[in-house]
Amino acid sequence: MGRARCVFLVLVFVLACTSQEKKAREEPLLPAETFNWSPAVPLTFQPPPAQWERQKHNEGGLLGIWFTHKGSVGERIYVSEYYKTGRRLLLAQNRWPSSIDDVVEETRFSTEGWPVPADSFVVEPMLPDTVAGLPAYRLDFTLNLPERTLVGREYYFLKKDHLFEAAYLGLPVNLPLFERVVDSITFASPGGP
Amino acid sequence: MRCLRILPLLLLLLVTACDKPKPEPLQVGDHAITILFPKDWEHVSYGDRHQFRRDMNRISLEDMGRLGRLDLALEKAMVKLREDGRRENAWRDTLQINGRDARLVQTWDHVSHQYPKRYLFVENNNSLLVVYTQSGQFEAMEAAFTELTASLAFADSLRAGSDRDQPE
Numbered sequence: 399m400g401r402a403r404c405v406f407l408v409l410v411f412v413l414a415c416t417s418q419e420k421k422a423r424e425e426p427l428l429p430a431e432t433f434n435w436s437p438a439v440p441l442t443f444q445p446p447p448a449q450w451e452r453q454k455h456n457e458g459g460l461l462g463i464w465f466t467h468k469g470s471v472g473e474r475i476y477v478s479e480y481y482k483t484g485r486r487l488l489l490a491q492n493r494w495p496s497s498i499d500d501v502v503e504e505t506r507f508s509t510e511g512w513p514v515p516a517d518s519f520v521v522e523p524m525l526p527d528t529v530a531g532l533p534a535y536r537l538d539f540t541l542n543l544p545e546r547t548l549v550g551r552e553y554y555f556l557k558k559d560h561l562f563e564a565a566y567l568g569l570p571v572n573l574p575l576f577e578r579v580v581d582s583i584t585f586a587s588p589g590g591p
Numbered sequence: 592m593r594c595l596r597i598l599p600l601l602l603l604l605l606v607t608a609c610d611k612p613k614p615e616p617l618q619v620g621d622h623a624i625t626i627l628f629p630k631d632w633e634h635v636s637y638g639d640r641h642q643f644r645r646d647m648n649r650i651s652l653e654d655m656g657r658l659g660r661l662d663l664a665l666e667k668a669m670v671k672l673r674e675d676g677r678r679e680n681a682w683r684d685t686l687q688i689n690g691r692d693a694r695l696v697q698t699w700d701h702v703s704h705q706y707p708k709r710y711l712f713v714e715n716n717n718s719l720l721v722v723y724t725q726s727g728q729f730e731a732m733e734a735a736f737t738e739l740t741a742s743l744a745f746a747d748s749l750r751a752g753s754d755r756d757q758p759e
Contacts, residue, residue: 407611431704434679463703 422575432586435461435479439560444576444582445474461504462561471546472517473568475576477583478506480561498533498556505563507537507552518542529555529564530583541567549573557585599684614742617641620654622720623746645667645736648727650736655719661692664719665712672723674698674708683706710739711740722725 427444434440445452450465462478483501505514506524509516518538527536534555541548552565558569564583566576613683614625620639628634629650638740640653655671655732658664679701686693693713700706710723 433704434701452703452705454700456702461702498746 411576417477418571419574423578425575427578427582429504431586433477436481436484436560437548439479439484440586441477441479441557441562442584443477443579444584446579452473462563467568467572471548471569473548473572474577475568476563477579478563478564478565480563483556483561484559490497494526496533496556498554498561501556502535502554505561506535507539507550507565512539514529514543527553529553529562529580532557532585532587548585549577551576553580555557596738605681614744616746617652619652619720620656621718622654622715624652624720625742625744625746626652626739627742629739632735642725643739645735646731648732649723649725650732651725651738652708652720657718660664660716661694661712661719664714665694665696665710665721667708668695668719669698670723671752672710672721678708679699689717690744691745695740709736711743713745715745 407409425447427446428448430442430444432440444461446465451468452463452465452478455462455464455476456474459480459482459522460476460478461481462476464474464476464478483504487496502524507519507521509519509582514516519542520542522538524535524537527534532555535554537554539550539554541550546569549570550565550567552563555562555564564580566573568576594687612630613629614627616623618624622639625727629643629645632645632650635642635644638650642652643650655664655668658667677700678698681697681699681704683697684695686695688711691713693711696712697710698710698711707729709729710721710726713720713722722736722743724736
């Protein structure tokens, strides 16, 4: 009887995980919205579903929004512009060519400033990727907390001298949802990086 | 006997008819209008501006005066109403109210697309009337705003002898 109960509980757990993962892969995103954080470079994406509560994000040189998963463990999705880069390059009036390689270190993930010891993080090397058809970098990390392990993923991409960041910190099960948000990113203004 | 049987129905119809709210006349600066006062909202008159209040929510009607042609006028009016660079238009609709050109505009915070506000601008005898969700929680005001603006109607004339500014 004890064994049967144990198997039942494992089955329930597996089913719950599968259903959560399915939800993260299939639940429709909200309709696309265009954000004019820098009016010259309007960025469009589909926000996560309504149970991800939005807030303005304006700190550390980043201006944008974050979405907190209600009733979860503080999972967050960020989409922001690192506006200091755009302003500086605008002032420089294209005196030097800029690519994502020139500026990515300015907003790259750091273990500093977190309220946990630096060795709580396992940070993977930054890898080349693509966002909205633009050259980008992706960085994955793991945050090992006493109560659970969270995964982090950040994308950095440059459009017309404006450096953007899309980031996730949360449970592995919702990483596919974040990936769908990133896949929905487009720029209304034509032209390359 | 048969009359007695339908008496309750007649009474019910009568009560319903009496209960039905009727549009009330309101003078908003130069604009003579009638509107349905939102139920359970307190009405405060400031002359050129009228306000409906409920808890922390405020819906205002304001005479913005002569600011020029409608599309230009509403841009000027929105600056006056503190729709500054931190906010932007979410959407804008063109419509007519009593044969007058009008614009329904919704704005939001330009960074997060939160904190919506809704404005109805109506050009009435070259003067601009605005009805807007001034402050509070938009979700708690939307129904009253919709009801109020749907009931908006104009009396035909402006007050004589207006001393308002000419178009800029």
